[in-house]
Amino acid sequence: MELYHGSNVCVEKPRVLSNGHYKDFGYGFYCTNFEHQAKKWALTRKQKHIVNVFEYTEDSGLNILKFPEMSEEWLDFIVACRRGIEHNYDIVEGPMADDTIWDYIEDYVRGTITREAFWVLVKFKYPTHQIVFCTEKAISTLQYERSYSI
Numbered sequence: 032m033e034l035y036h037g038s039n040v041c042v043e044k045p046r047v048l049s050n051g052h053y054k055d056f057g058y059g060f061y062c063t064n065f066e067h068q069a070k071k072w073a074l075t076r077k078q079k080h081i082v083n084v085f086e087y088t089e090d091s092g093l094n095i096l097k098f099p100e101m102s103e104e105w106l107d108f109i110v111a112c113r114r115g116i117e118h119n120y121d122i123v124e125g126p127m128a129d130d131t132i133w134d135y136i137e138d139y140v141r142g143t144i145t146r147e148a149f150w151v152l153v154k155f156k157y158p159t160h161q162i163v164f165c166t167e168k169a170i171s172t173l174q175y176e177r178s179y180s181i
Contacts, residue, residue: 034062034162034173036083037072041178045085045170056123057112059163060170062087063127068159070181080181086174087162093169098125101153103146110140121169127159 036042049058062085063069073080089095096118098105109128112118113136128136135152138144144152164170 032064032087032089033176034064034085034087035066035069036060036062036085037069037074037076038081038083039073039076039079041081042083043175043178045164045173045175047165047167047170053113053115054163055109055112055128055161056125056163057118057165059123059165060173061161061163062173063160063162065160068127073181081178082181083178084176086176088172088174090169090172093121093166093172094119095122095124096120097123101126106136106139106146106149110136118165121166122162122164122172124162125160127161129156129159132156 036045045060047059054061061072063072066082069082070080073082096108098108105125108118108123113133132153135144135149139146139149164173
């Protein structure tokens with residue numbers, strides 16, 4: 032499977048990053064199978080805008096968590112990760128809580144909207160995808176192919 036990573040640098044050797052803001056699925060190296068989404072990620076960077084392309088071969092020996100769609104479990108997992116609660120998965124894959132959806136999650140966590148209202152608000156959002164490689168063993172499933180500027 033071909034995966035994309037938007038950045039401001041060429042990433043020939045991905046690393047598991049464990050600093051900065053808490054993200055949807057915790058710390059790690061984030062990719063997507065949607066090229067247009069990686070381009071959007073790259074455009075959020077200052078100066079250069081680069082899309083890195085990788086070949087990913089799934090390893091069934093890894094501890095992988097997949098969310099095929101937004102679900103109650105997905106929402107609870109993202110809320111936990113965004114609060115800094117760590118997990119023990121090598122790879123986590125599923126829909127992305129973009130800025131708009133994240134605002135709704137924050138509203139839910141603060142109690143300004145109900146869980147039911149959250150699901151009504153996100154119902155018509157376009158599909159997104161992210162896959163995070165959380166361990167060095169997981170990173171080894173990626174093979175760098177190329178990078179290009181946008």
